[in-house]
Each structure stands twice: as C-alpha cells, then as structure tokens.
C-alpha cells in the first residue's frame with residue numbers, strides 16, 4: 586500500500602491549519618526543515634512542528650535538511666514528530682549513528698535521507714535499524730523542481746538492499762513527484778511518495794492525492 590505525504594513547504598504558511606485539513610485524505614504530513622547551511626534555503630523549525638502537532642493527529646514526517654542534526658533530535662521528538670529523517674551527508678558517520686540512537690531513545694521512527702550525489706549503498710551500515718530510507722529525486726532545498734530520472738537507479742538499488750536486509754523498511758521519494766513520476770518511482774520500489782506542488786498547486790487536493798495513489802498503482806481509499 587503506497588503512502589502519500591504532502592509537503593507543507595508548498596502550503597500557504599499564513600493558513601497552515603486549513604492547509605493541513607485540506608490534505609487530510611493523505612497518509613502522512615511531510616515537514617521540510619532547512620537551516621540555510623546544509624541547503625541554501627530556510628523554512629520552518631521546532632516551534633512550527635510543535636504548533637502543527639496541536640492541530641492534527643496526522644503522522645508527522647520530519648525531513649531535517651540541517652547540519653549536525655544530532656543537536657536537535659530531542660527537540661523535534663518533543664515537538665511531536667513521529668518520524669525523524671537525517672541526511673547521511675549532514676555529519677560524520679559516528680554522529681549519524683548518535684542521531685539514530687537519540688531517535689530510538691525518544692521512541693520516534695528512524696530514517697536517513699540521500700542527496701542525489703550519494704550512492705544507495707551508503708545506507709548499508711544502518712539498514713537493519715531503519716524504519717525508512719528517503720531517496721531525494723531533486724537537490725534538497727526547494728519545491729517545484731524537475732524530477733531527476735537517474736535517481737530511479739538509486740531507488741532500485743535501495744529497494745534491493747531493503748528487500749535483502751530489512752523488508753519492512755519504508756522507501757520514501759521526495760522531489761518532482763507528479764502522477765507521471767509517481768508511477769515510475771512506485772515501479773522502482775518506492776512506498777511513500779512526498780509531493781508538494783503537485784498537491785498544494787491543485788484546487789482539488791483530494792483529487793490530486795487520489796491521482797497520485799492511482800498512478801502509483803494503489804487503489805483510492
């Protein structure tokens with residue numbers, strides 16, 4: 586069963602409550618956290634995650650695009666994230682392992698993300714303890730970018746690693762997801778699809794969510 590995770594980066598930040606209700610037929614809510622250093626953009630932080638938690642029971646998927654994320658795992662967990670995802674490129678391997686331990690201690694789901702430059706094999710040291718791997722299909726930092734087709738190879742590579750070492754692990758893709766690319770990534774083995782502009786750019790968000798589910802081969806709910 587494919588999960589759809591709308592990214593509120595493309596939402597109207599002045600009306601977040603309504604914007605979250607508008608995607609309640611989706612499965613997860615994807616929260617893009619940026620620090621202006623790991624990526625050339627700033628977005629939201631801990632207080633915003635905390636505020637969102639008060640307004641929804643949806644599963645909160647926090648995608649941390651920040652340097653040395655181990656510093657903030659406790660804060661994002663306390664703010665109400667259900668899953669925390671750190672980039673493998675954001676710190677030394679020992680500190681990524683520390684970040685995963687902090688997630689475990691806080692009882693949140695554990696995930697790592699890969700920039701397009703990073704090989705799928707980079708997940709191997711962690712795979713058995715992960716709840717999710719995120720394969721970026723654009724350079725992280727901005728919404729509405731063009732899907733990078735060569736990342737289908739990385740999705741297939743990570744799919745093979747997950748099947749071999751930890752079949753329950755989710756495989757999320759993020760960036761440039763539309764009904765067209767949703768089908769490609771689902772065929773390559775993705776199980777969670779993040780979409781910002783394809784959902785929030787539509788007047789009918791329910792229809793946009795349904796279109797992604799159908800394209801990915803999952804029956805409409």
Ligand code: DX5
Pocket residue numbers: 592594595615617648723724725726727728729730759760761762779780781782783
């Ligand atoms: C990009 C973010 C994405 C972004 C996706 O750095 O991680 O989650 O919001 O936006 P779309 O779906 O418009 O590519």
Ligand code: ZN
Pocket residue numbers: 592615616617648759779
């Ligand atoms: Zn994201």
